[in-house]
Amino acid sequence: MTAAVTIRIQQADxxxxxxxxxxxxxRTDVGxxxxxxxxxxxxxxxxxxxxLTLEHYPGMxxxxxxxxxxxxxxxxxxxxxxxxxxxxxxxxxxxxxxxxTASQHRQAAFEAAEFLMDYLKANAPFWKREEKPAGxxxxxxxxxxxxxxxxxxxx
Amino acid sequence: xxxxYFAWVxxxxxxxEETVEPPASVRTVDDLIAWLxxxxxxxxxxxxTPRVIRAAIDHAHVKPDxxxxxxxxxxxxxxxTGG
Numbered sequence: 114m115t116a117a118v119t120i121r122i123q124q125a126d127x128x129x130x131x132x133x134x135x136x137x138x139x140r141t142d143v144g145x146x147x148x149x150x151x152x153x154x155x156x157x158x159x160x161x162x163x164x165l166t167l168e169h170y171p172g173m174x175x176x177x178x179x180x181x182x183x184x185x186x187x188x189x190x191x192x193x194x195x196x197x198x199x200x201x202x203x204x205x206x207x208x209x210x211x212x213x214t215a216s217q218h219r220q221a222a223f224e225a226a227e228f229l230m231d232y233l234k235a236n237a238p239f240w241k242r243e244e245k246p247a248g249x250x251x252x253x254x255x256x257x258x259x260x261x262x263x264x265x266x267x268x
Numbered sequence: 269x270x271x272x273y274f275a276w277v278x279x280x281x282x283x284x285e286e287t288v289e290p291p292a293s294v295r296t297v298d299d300l301i302a303w304l305x306x307x308x309x310x311x312x313x314x315x316x317t318p319r320v321i322r323a324a325i326d327h328a329h330v331k332p333d334x335x336x337x338x339x340x341x342x343x344x345x346x347x348x349t350g351g
Contacts, residue, residue, distance in 0.1 A: 151351055170345070173343065176327045177329075198350060209351070234349075237350045239348055240275035240346065242275075251275055251276045253349070254348065254349050
């Protein structure tokens with residue numbers, strides 16, 4: 114069977130169980146599914162966060178995720194993968210991002226999911242703005258996100 | 269060429285996109301940043317720290333020394349914070 118790649122950028126929430134089921138439905142060659150959900154936290158350190166607003170670069174965001182999906186498919190023996198990234202206003206407790214990877218064995222699924230998330234954080238054109246008591250501000254990029262993505266680069 | 273701005277770069281400049289015609293001496297992404305920064309106060313503010321600005325040409329990340337010849341769309345934005 115061919116590998117299924119699904120990439121979606123949407124305002125609406127997603128159903129994790131449904132997305133996992135979609136990668137295993139009607140096939141018997143999948144032995145492992147790994148899913149990662151990124152969820153909006155209600156605080157950053159001691160400061161409460163009322164909501165996040167996600168902006169993205171339409172066209173490039175899809176292209177960039179597709180490039181990383183292609184790399185993951187060529188690097189690990191996956192039977193399928195799904196990446197969903199939400200945009201717009203998201204309140205604490207709500208989903209932000211989903212990565213699901215499916216494979217015959219767990220190692221490929223684990224590694225590919227981590228690779229995709231590390232690359233998404235550092236390279237996919239999305240920007241978060243936080244609503245805090247003092248006002249709204251753009252979230253600063255973290256150096257460790259770049260370092261996390263860089264460790265997947267083959268020397 | 270079309271130029272697009274995102275996140276705080278867009279906010280500081282006060283527009284999401286525009287069409288610009290830089291002179292022929294503007295050859296690289298870095299040159300374009302310097303040229304845009306000279307267009308007024310809002311641009312100077314957006315590009316006040318060029319090294320933090322990221323760029324993409326036709327939907328692909330590029331480095332500051334990339335030549336811009338032939339580009340249809342160039343985007344400028346801060347480091348990404350998705351995921």
